[in-house]
Ligand SMILES: O=P(O)(O)OC[C@H]1O[C@H](O)[C@H](O)[C@@H](O)[C@@H]1O
């Protein structure tokens with residue numbers, strides 16, 4: 608992976624291709640496989656089996672060249688593949704911003720959802736192309752593909768926001784998102 612980490616960039620035009628889910632010029636790309644999502648699915652045995660059965664790519668994140676440093680405003684496109692593990696829809700790891708900074712997502716293609724949790728309350732934003740989901744400071748966030756095609760969204764966030772994954776492992780996300788008979792179903796983490 609090429610890293611453009613802390614190099615400042617000049618004013619520029621960045622193209623996003625809705626069909627390909629890419630940004631040009633392109634910065635770092637991240638691929639998350641099932642094995643990278645340890646401890647996140649409710650059914651640990653089913654997660655282990657999915658890792659053993661080919662360890663599929665669950666999502667990828669392509670970034671622009673704007674660096675993740677204070678006062679910059681980086682962007683990325685995340686594409687989550689459709690699927691479920693023991694009924695739990697495929698999702699991002701989810702994270703909290705250590706210094707509680709806001710973020711926006713713009714739905715680009717497919718059908719997803721934005722699950723937010725502030726430690727007490729949960730919120731759900733249905734994400735279709737054109738929806739802007741706003742995450743206020745202090746709300747951990749996770750994205751879920753609720754459709755049967757890849758779900759892509761553009762994220763714009765403060766460069767110094769950071770990613771605290773430990774917070775989600777410790778506190779959960781309030782609810783789990785399952786594939787129900789007639790659509791999406793939610794269950795509380797307390798049901799685990
Ligand atoms: O970091 P995750 O919880 O795995 O989510 C995947 C990605 O989603 C969005 O694109 C965020 O802006 C990224 O910062 C994040 O890395």
Ligand SMILES: [Fe+2]
Pocket residue numbers: 702704710748764768
């Ligand atoms: Fe974030």
